[in-house]
Amino acid sequence: MAENVLKLENVTMQFGGVVAVNNLSLEVNKGEIVALIGPNGAGKTTAFNCVTGIYDPTNGKISFNGKTIVENHPRGKMKKLYAGENAKLYVNSRTVDPTPDMVTKLGIARTFQNIRLWKSMTVFDNVLTAKHMRAKQNVLTATLRLAYKEEKRMREETAALLEEQNLLQYANDLAVSLPYGLQRRLEIARALATDPKLLLLDEPAAGMNPQETQELGEFIVQIKNKYDLTVFMIEHHMDLVMQFSDRIYVIDFGRLISNGTPAVVQADPKVINAYLGVAE
Amino acid sequence: MKQKSKAELWIAFAAIALIYVAVTVLEQTVDSNHIIFTVLKKGAIYSLVAVSMNLLNGFTGLFSLGQAGFMLIGAYTYSIFTMPTEVKLTESVYKYYEAAIKFDTGIFVGLICAGLAAALFAALIGLPVLRLKSDYLAIATIGFAEIIRAIFQWDVLGPVTNGANVMRNYLDLTDVKIPFTDIAFPPTLYVFLASGVCIGLIVLLINSSYGRAFKAIRDDEVAAEAMGINLFKHKEMSFIISSFFAGVSGALLAMYQYTVQAAQFKSAMTYEILLIVVIGGIGSVSGSLIASFLYIAASEWWLRGLDMGKFLGIEAPNLFRSGFRRFVFSIIIMMIVLFFSKGLMGDKEISFAGLVRRFNKRAKTAKGGGIDG
Numbered sequence: 001m002a003e004n005v006l007k008l009e010n011v012t013m014q015f016g017g018v019v020a021v022n023n024l025s026l027e028v029n030k031g032e033i034v035a036l037i038g039p040n041g042a043g044k045t046t047a048f049n050c051v052t053g054i055y056d057p058t059n060g061k062i063s064f065n066g067k068t069i070v071e072n073h074p075r076g077k078m079k080k081l082y083a084g085e086n087a088k089l090y091v092n093s094r095t096v097d098p099t100p101d102m103v104t105k106l107g108i109a110r111t112f113q114n115i116r117l118w119k120s121m122t123v124f125d126n127v128l129t130a131k132h133m134r135a136k137q138n139v140l141t142a143t144l145r146l147a148y149k150e151e152k153r154m155r156e157e158t159a160a161l162l163e164e165q166n167l168l169q170y171a172n173d174l175a176v177s178l179p180y181g182l183q184r185r186l187e188i189a190r191a192l193a194t195d196p197k198l199l200l201l202d203e204p205a206a207g208m209n210p211q212e213t214q215e216l217g218e219f220i221v222q223i224k225n226k227y228d229l230t231v232f233m234i235e236h237h238m239d240l241v242m243q244f245s246d247r248i249y250v251i252d253f254g255r256l257i258s259n260g261t262p263a264v265v266q267a268d269p270k271v272i273n274a275y276l277g278v279a280e
Numbered sequence: 281m282k283q284k285s286k287a288e289l290w291i292a293f294a295a296i297a298l299i300y301v302a303v304t305v306l307e308q309t310v311d312s313n314h315i316i317f318t319v320l321k322k323g324a325i326y327s328l329v330a331v332s333m334n335l336l337n338g339f340t341g342l343f344s345l346g347q348a349g350f351m352l353i354g355a356y357t358y359s360i361f362t363m364p365t366e367v368k369l370t371e372s373v374y375k376y377y378e379a380a381i382k383f384d385t386g387i388f389v390g391l392i393c394a395g396l397a398a399a400l401f402a403a404l405i406g407l408p409v410l411r412l413k414s415d416y417l418a419i420a421t422i423g424f425a426e427i428i429r430a431i432f433q434w435d436v437l438g439p440v441t442n443g444a445n446v447m448r449n450y451l452d453l454t455d456v457k458i459p460f461t462d463i464a465f466p467p468t469l470y471v472f473l474a475s476g477v478c479i480g481l482i483v484l485l486i487n488s489s490y491g492r493a494f495k496a497i498r499d500d501e502v503a504a505e506a507m508g509i510n511l512f513k514h515k516e517m518s519f520i521i522s523s524f525f526a527g528v529s530g531a532l533l534a535m536y537q538y539t540v541q542a543a544q545f546k547s548a549m550t551y552e553i554l555l556i557v558v559i560g561g562i563g564s565v566s567g568s569l570i571a572s573f574l575y576i577a578a579s580e581w582w583l584r585g586l587d588m589g590k591f592l593g594i595e596a597p598n599l600f601r602s603g604f605r606r607f608v609f610s611i612i613i614m615m616i617v618l619f620f621s622k623g624l625m626g627d628k629e630i631s632f633a634g635l636v637r638r639f640n641k642r643a644k645t646a647k648g649g650g651i652d653g
Contacts, residue, residue: 052506113507118499120563120627121492129492133508139517142479142488151489166562194508 003066005030005198005230006108007248011060013085015252020046022254023085028198032073033224033231035245036261043254044234045113048200052110053100058150059084064106064198065104075105101161109196113203113234117175119125123186125172128158130193165189181212185203185219186199194226198225202267205240213237219246242266250274300472302453307466321453321471322580323573325532328475330556330568331482332525337554338563338627339486340518341498342410343418345550349425350523352545353401354394354530356432357439359540363450371450373442380439387451391474391531398527399520400610400621406519410512416511422547426536429451432542443543448539478525483565485521494518557617561623566630571623583608 006028011023011148021043029032036044050057050070058078062070073090074082086234091232104110118126133152136148145151162168165185170178173185184204191199204220205213217240235241240246244263250258252274265271303320305430305653310316338340360381385393431437433444441447453467485491493514496504507509534540549620556575560567585591586605596602616623628634 072505075475099500099503099510101508101510110506116500116503116506118496118503120499121495123491125495129489129496129509130507132493133494135489138491138523139485139488139490142490143485145484147489156491190507236378257316260315273468 003030004028005065006232007063008047008051008143010060010086010089011047011050011057012086013043013050013055014058014082014084014156017081017083019084020254021050024254024256026249026256026259028230028232030230030243030244031224031228033220033233035241035248036050036232036234036251037236037241037248038251038257042251043195044251045202046254047251048057048110048202048234050235050267052105052108052200056097058082059087061090062200066105066108068096068105069098069103071171077078080249085275100126101133104196107197108192108200109191109194109198110200111184111191111202111204115180115183115187117190119174119176119182121175122172123167123178124158124162124174126175126186127161127193127269131158133194135240161189161193180207184208184216186206188219188223194225196227196229198230201235203233203234203236205235205237208237210239214226216240219239220244281520293322296476300469300476303469303472304466307468315584317468319573319581319622320468321536321578322533323576324475325529325536326553326556327569328468328478328532328573328574329526329529330572331479331554332522332558333564333645334560334562334568335482335494335525336488336518336522337557338499338561339491340494342515342518343414343517343555344421344522345418346405346421346425346523347526347553348545348547348549349421349428350398350402350526351530351533351549352425352428352432352542353398354527354538355534355545356447356542357395357397358390358529358531358534359447359450360440361385361393362387363447367449369374372387373445374439375445377438377442381478387456389537390451391528394531395524395528398530399524400524402520403516406516409486410515410519422550425545425547425550429542429545430550445540446539446541447534450534452535452538461611471532471536475529479565479569482521482525484594486565490514504507534556545615555613559613559620559623561625561627561628564629567623567625570625571594578612579605 001127004027005255008026011021011024012019017228024043024047036047038044049055050060051062053070055132057070057072057278060075061068071093072092073093074087074093075095093228109123118129121129129250137145137150137155141147142151158173158259162171165188167182167186167189168180178186187200188199188204201220205216208216220233221244223229232243245262247263248259248262249256250268250271256272257270258268260268282511306316329351333344336344359489362385363373365382365384367373368384399612405421405424409424412420432441435443437443453470454464456465456467456470457463458465480509486494493504493509496507496509497511497514501511530545550574556571557568558576560569560571583591583605585601586600586608588600591600
């Protein structure tokens with residue numbers, strides 16, 4: 001049994017009266033590529049945002065490498081409003097509510113569904129800036145250039161990373177001037193610059209043609225092996241999901257409806273119903 | 281960004297050195313009462329505060345309008361610290377109060393303390409205020425600046441701030457001496473040196489890892505946070521550093537003016553600085569520098585005649601009278617905003633290589649061969 005890297009237990013995210021994610025529990029094991037799929041509006045990105053600290057889930061617990069990184073129970077107004085399950089489960093435990101940068105520091109990096117590169121910066125600076133988090137210099141040594149050795153090392157590492165992703169030729173171009181597919185790849189490169197152990201990809205193949213999607217799949221496997229990563233991704237391209245992921249979780253209306261290997265999920269009538277609707 | 285080539289860096293250094301030589305020569309040859317020295321001194325001081333505001337508004341994306349407040353803190357801290365103790369004990373300045381602070385420091389220490397005092401206030405204000413975004417942050421910081429102005433005029437603080445009365449007889453530009461001698465330091469050069477060092481530090485910061493983190497926050501907060509940049513820490517840092525230099529520039533302004541009064545640091549002063557930043561280009565240090573000298577030159581010198589009855593040789597005392605300058609000035613500003621909506625420099629910096637490229641392009645077009653661009 002492989003050790004799990006990421007574990008969600010009973011995670012519920014409620015916005016006002018809408019329960020976007022309901023009692024979601026899942027595990028991602030070390031070295032796996034796990035996909036999270038579901039129809040539009042199923043709560044996939046919300047689940048990601050709970051993991052990365054952008055949202056504070058209403059209820060539930062998330063752990064990373066055995067350490068609790070997020071934990072909460074319905075509080076304040078949510079005590080009355082709460083419509084999810086297992087309201088009492090974590091009432092007596094301490095709430096853990098990290099900001100996104102703390103989560104990233106632990107080793108979880110992510111990309112975004114709608115590309116969020118830094119617009120005014122070059123390709124090189126986009127990756128270099130992501131290395132800022134791990135830099136040891138403080139504002140004084142940085143300003144007075146006393147940390148020039150570290151700066152030099154960061155620049156060399158950035159160049160090496162870009163070289164490897166075949167992006168070095170664009171190093172001095174503005175990030176937003178790249179073609180769409182390369183922007184996606186740059187976003188992954190930027191995430192890799194934070195030295196992650198777990199990579200969360202939010203629809204990495206959105207807007208790509210079958211050929212590009214295939215290449216992306218191979219690319220993900222390649223970086224996974226090279227950097228000893230675990231990959232957890234949201235994806236709509238079924239060919240990518242079925243071909244490259246080890247296991248799949250399917251959610252619909254915030255609930256987990258199926259999970260297992262691609263073959264199992266593909267044959268699950270509940271999944272087919274969720275995507276195609278139930279036959280009358 | 282590509283690291284600037286060595287040659288370009290040396291050219292930049294040479295250009296800066298040239299400016300300093302020019303200022304020195306000018307100061308030795310031209311009569312010291314000439315208006316150009318007013319423009320140069322005030323321009324250099326406003327450059328510093330404009331660049332510090334640009335660090336916050338242009339590079340970190342925090343729309344703050346508290347600059348005048350921090351300048352006030354700097355100016356007062358400086359004047360209180362450097363006013364000789366003998367002066368404080370007599371009635372020449374503290375007429376209605378008994379001075380509470382009974383020590384004095386040198387100019388350099390005074391300048392640093394001015395910056396530190398402003399930075400300290402910024403740190404405290406930043407804690408609640410930096411959780412706000414865009415317009416709300418602007419409103420909160422304006423409010424802060426107004427409150428500071430009121431507090432410094434408050435009767436109860438009179439023993440420290442001299443109430444609403446004028447502060448004077450502290451160490452000003454004429455008291456600057458060349459180290460280890462008794463010879464007066466050329467005042468314009470001194471202002472240029474002090475502002476230059478501060479602006480240099482800000483530029484170094486902007487081009488460091490922290491500067492890149494600031495820009496990342498400006499471009500996309502969500503992505504910055506997801507890439508491990510602690511939003512609050514970096515915003516607070518930018519706010520404190522920006523305020524530090526605003527404080528120093530306030531102190532320089534106090535040195536230049538010989539007297540300081542809290543009533544002077546109205547929000548109109550912040551708008552003046554904001555105007556300079558916008559005219560120069562939000563996110564461009566060289567733009568702020570050019571704009572502040574242009575602004576000060578226009579308002580103090582070139583357009584003066586519009587208030588005095590004579591402009592460009594035309595005498596029209598009925599039209600060119602007090603207030604007309606502001607009218608013309610406003611029109612110019614509107615034109616700039618309409619036709620240079622990104623400011624003079626946009627978010628670019630002056631670079632020698634860029635100038636050469638532009639020049640080559642012009643030359644090619646002039647020859648009729650400008651197809652390849």
